[in-house]
Amino acid sequence: AVSHYRLFPKALGRLVSALGVRELHLALTQGFWRTQAWGQPPLQAPAGAELWVWFQPTVTDVDKAWKELSNILSGIFCASLNFIDSTNTVTPTASFKPLGLANGTDHHLLRYAVLPREVVCTENLTPWKKLLPCGSKAGLAVLLKAERLFHSSYHSQAVHIRPICRDASCLAVSWELRQTLTVVFDTFSSGQGKKDWSLFKMFSRTLTDACPLASQSKVYVDISPKNKEKELLEVTPPSASVHEAIVQGDKRTYAVYDLLSPSLFNTSRSLNVQLKWKRPQDSSELPIPILHAQRYVSGYGLQAGEISTLIYNTHPYRAFPVILLETVPWYLRLYVHTLTIITKGKENKPSYIHYQPAQDRRRPHLLEMLIQLPANSVTKITIQFERALLKWTEYPPDPNHGFYISSSVLSALVPSIVAMKDVDMEQSPLFTSLFPSSDGSSYFVRLYTEPLLVNLPTPDFSMPYNVICLTCTVVAVCYGSFYNLLTRTFHVEEPSRGGLAKRLANIIRKFRGVPPL
Amino acid sequence: MGLLSDPHCRRALSRLVLRLNTPLCLLSYLLGLGWFLALPLPPLAPRTYMSENAMGSTMVEETFGMGERALSYAREFAGHKKKAGGMPVAWLERTMWSLGLEVHRQPFTLTLPFPDETRERYMVKGTNVYGILRAPRASSTEALVLSVPCSPGTQNNQALGLMLALAAHFRGQIYWAKDIIFLVNEHDLLGMEAWLEAYHDINLTEVQSSGALGRAGAIQAAISLELSSDVVTSLDVGVEGLNGQLPNLDLLNLFHAFCQKNGLLCTIQGKLPRPEGDSLPAYAHSLQTLLLMVLAQASGRPRGDHGLFLRYRIEAITLRGINSFRQYKYDLTTLGKTLEGMFRKLNNLLERLHQSYFFYLLPSLSRFVSIGLYMPAFGFLILVLILKALDLWMKLSKGETGNAERLWDGDHGVREVEPRPGLLALVPPLVVCHAAGLALYFLPVLGQHVATQHFPVSEAEAVVLTLIAIYVAGMALPHNAHRALSGGGSDRGWMVLKLVALLYLALQLGCLALLNFSLGFILAATMVPAAAAVTPNGPRVLLGVLLVLGTPAVTLLLTIFLQRELEEAPAGLGEGWQLFLGALGEGLLQHHLYGSILYPFLALGAHPCWLLLWNVLCWK
Secondary structure, eight states: OOOOOOOOOOHHHHHHHHTTTTEEEEEESSSSOOOOHHHSSOOOOOOOEEEEEEEEETTTTHHHHHHHHHHHHHHHHTSGGGOOTTTTTTSSEEEEEEEEOSSSSOOOEEEEEEEEEOOOOHHHHHHHHHHTTTTTGGGGGGGGGGGHHSSSSSSEEEEEHHHHHHHOOOOOOEEEEEEEEEEEEOOOHHTTOOOOHHHHHHHHOOOOOOOOTOOOOOOEEEOOOOOOOOOTEESSOSSSEEEEEEEEEEEEEEEEEETSSSTTTSSSSSSOOOEESOOOOOOGOOOSSSEEEEEEOOOOOEEEEEEEEEHHHHHHHOOEEEEEEEEEOTEEEEEEEEEEEETTEEEOOSEEEEEEOOBTBBBOEHHHHHHEEEEEEEEEEEEEEEEEEEEEEEGGSSSOOOOOEOOEEEEEEOOOOOOOOOOOOOOOOHHHHOOSSSSSSSEEEEEEOOEEEOOOOOOOHHHHHHHHHHHHHHHHHHHHHHHHHHOOOOOOOOOOOOOOHHHHHHHHHHHHHHOOO | OHHHHHHHHHHHHHHHHHTTHHHHHHHHHHHHHHHHHTSSSSTTTTTTOOGGGGGGGOOOOOOOOOOOHHHHHHHHHHHHHHHTSSSSSHHHHHHHHHTEEEEEEEEEEEEEEEEETTTTTEEEEEEEEEEEEETTTTOOHHHHHHHEEOOOOTHHHHHHHHHHHHHHHTTTOOOOEEEEEEEEEHHHHHHHHHHHHHHOOOOOOOOOEEEEEOOOSSSEEEEEEESSSSSSSSSEEOOGGGGGOOHHHHHHHHHHHHHHTTTTEEEETTOOOOOSOOOOOHHHHHHHHHHHHHHHHHHOOOOSSGGGGGGTOEEEEEEEOOOOSSSSBBBBHHHHHHHHHHHHHHOSSSSSSSSSSSEEEETEEEEEEEEHHHHHHHEEEEEEEEHHHHHHHHHHHHHHHHHHHHHTOOOOOOOOOOOOOOOOGGGHHHHHHHHHHHHHHHHHHHHHHHHHHSSSSHHHHHHHHHHHHHHHHHHOOOTTTGSSTTTTSSSHHHHHHHHHHHHHHHHHHHHHHHEEEEEEEEEEOOOOOOHHHOSSSHHHHHHHHHHHTTHHHHHHHHHHHHHHHHOOOOOOOOHHHHHHHHHHHHHHHHHHHHSSSSHIIIIIIIIHHHHHHHHHTTTO
């Protein structure tokens, strides 16, 4: 339980202790990380809202706690997390492991949900900023002005809570709250094709001081030389120190600006980091990530379809396994027997498959697979589905917009090309915790594919639709009688003998010798 | 209902149908044609209006001003095209990349079933190049397409220039919510088919394509642009797609609204807007436009590269710049503004275009005839077949009940047993006619090599001539197989056969009219009179001529003449015949390359049905 709230936000702290949360990861993202153009993401998140939580083993009713938690978070972050229910919650078995201290990994304590339709905007940013000890009043956070942050190609804000060791001996446990914000600015449209930037240009603010509560406040600028060319870019003002680290299998050099060092603000009152490219870049210089993926819906028509996922391993000689997690809503009925995994023209048998079929209106499909990706290959995974016809009250307000299928998740230990040495934890805590490497040769990557938009068969919901329904009903009702009439032969029936009175009268008439009535 | 269950009324009704059958049929047929001719009149053709809320009330302010840049791109492209002797793939990729687009290329190859002589294609190799403008803060779930065909010669250079200039302009804007794909397709429709199949990862035809593709989610709308001059006098819009599919009317409304906003002259079917007022010339003009649309839709042939999008439920139109001798010319800036406005409106869409009509006929761009109003015309034509079938049915059943009643009346005399032809008698003609249809469908393409070995003709000619030969030979087939069966030669025999043929025809045309009204209507208008009139007892030569005039092939020939007449470029007999041969070959190609249903429908459905009627004529 959290005991004091000098730095830790009270709202989250009470949540953690009241609901028995052991680990909480919430990401709100607008846009999609273009791996091909931007390289490997530092921390990717799927479009929309993503929430995954590990609960303490003491929690008896996990589903109830999960429901309560998503509702409270919805209030804290002004996001529609309250739409998380059993139809979009899954319990993955292999894809999500606890990141902090954990005794056991009983996956029944895990809940994972994605809301791909969630739109992220300022009302989500403001509560996120309020969690910072200095708010957006001082320190690095002064840069976070909503009108600039949302004038970008990609915006992802996240909150991660996990238990960690308090010190090296690990006798006591502390709670770690990490807030991350990833923004991609499009310098192309504002800079006439040039990629130069400065803090002021991007945020229309400069840095003046550090947050007084901070023990560390640094700006890292990636100045890694590409193709052994040193003099490709220029950073002003020159940084006091340079940090070298191996991040995601790649050797990177960072210029570091320490806001706490008094020398930084000696010459000028504010820090405005600027970066200039010495010559324009070519398309060939873009690094191709070792692992990237693409997903799309194939086929046409409103009856059936196919979800195809292409996973690329561009490593020249190392094969590695990847865990794929697919969550598909129930209204797409997956045909699991059509699941095919093809690599280099041959079938690739997954070494582990966990499939949980959907239940209509109750829970989604969950498909987890461990697939070996051979070196320098493309793996194509396809599975066919049929589109269900919903009840007419189940359609959302814009039914013809389509229905979202959340991103699939790829988790892999990617072998690095350069040899990695274990970075000293004490020296650079930020990098080791952000980019952990399990051993010297590989690093962990979690990738998300594109969300999909699928059209379901949709009634018209308009006046002609009602007319057609009505006409069809009338025709259906009339059909039987028409058919009956057209196929039956009619005979003129003899008039009946009449009632008792008439019969009596006829008997009397017979006696009298007059013709009957 | 009461009318039918009351025996007296029933008898009266059936007497009416029997006695007044011919006048009723005639009346119904004339009503159908009359209704169709009345379609361009204002009460049946109301003004168009925008139904989609997201594109309606507000107007965007266009800021495109790169007309000069478009022209310089066009010149540069023309130079590179000439140098490369085809599509300058590398230059396009470089240019698109420098504009800040994500560039992809898609090579494809295809071998046609037989050489296409008009376009000189047989083994086709090409490359599509496209650049994707990624919308900021959107996750590539929706996309719009602007496509330009890379045509041989100097055609469409300006269209490409305008597309690149638009791409440059669009890249600098921040309001995009949908990705925009700028596509340059080689070999016009073939390239488009290859691209669409690769994008949707399906294989409908035999196009082979390779390469990793960039995708941008579900495509919501597409506009194909054709432009071959630096200035234009008007913009023509092509709507009809493959198999007569039409885009949502709102897309056309959008185009029309922006043409009016920018003062552009826009035409449809190459016809100027209808003169105002209810005068006779206005009516004649509207009717011409309508008829041209009906003919184009009936052909099932896409009018422009947009036509293949419609299969994937992507609303699409083709815009074609026309440069004629009119005085007012518009430069590329105005065209660019129009396109910019359309794309920004499409960008605003929350849902796929679905609010407005998908089935309509256009007597002009500002008026439309909806499905509810044009269907009665077809209904009246089909009613003729139903009435005739009812007449035959009642005559046949009367004979039966007559026999039965005689038996029931207690006639103790030996009942003369008239040999009753069973349904078995129907089997030989049905089988023979459908076998002829199957031969018509398969033999021309399969037998082309045999034909070229034995006759001095090229493959394409061989295919078309085989087609005609089988078609004509179908009429000369020995249609007296039924005589082998007992009692086949009686009156009842042909009546049953005609009844079946009429119902079969009505069913086919009814289904067809739901998919492609124009085709259904034209076939009904030509086949119904002959089908209703045919009998082995009447004036055989006259009926034979009527029947031959109603055959689908003759209809095709006549519609070709009619179309040229409406386009005010009448064709002579020889030219018409050449066009006819070309249309046959093209119809086959359309089926094999894009999956058009016209050829299989005629070969496997309409032609056998017509042969059944021919059979009736030759019954004795």
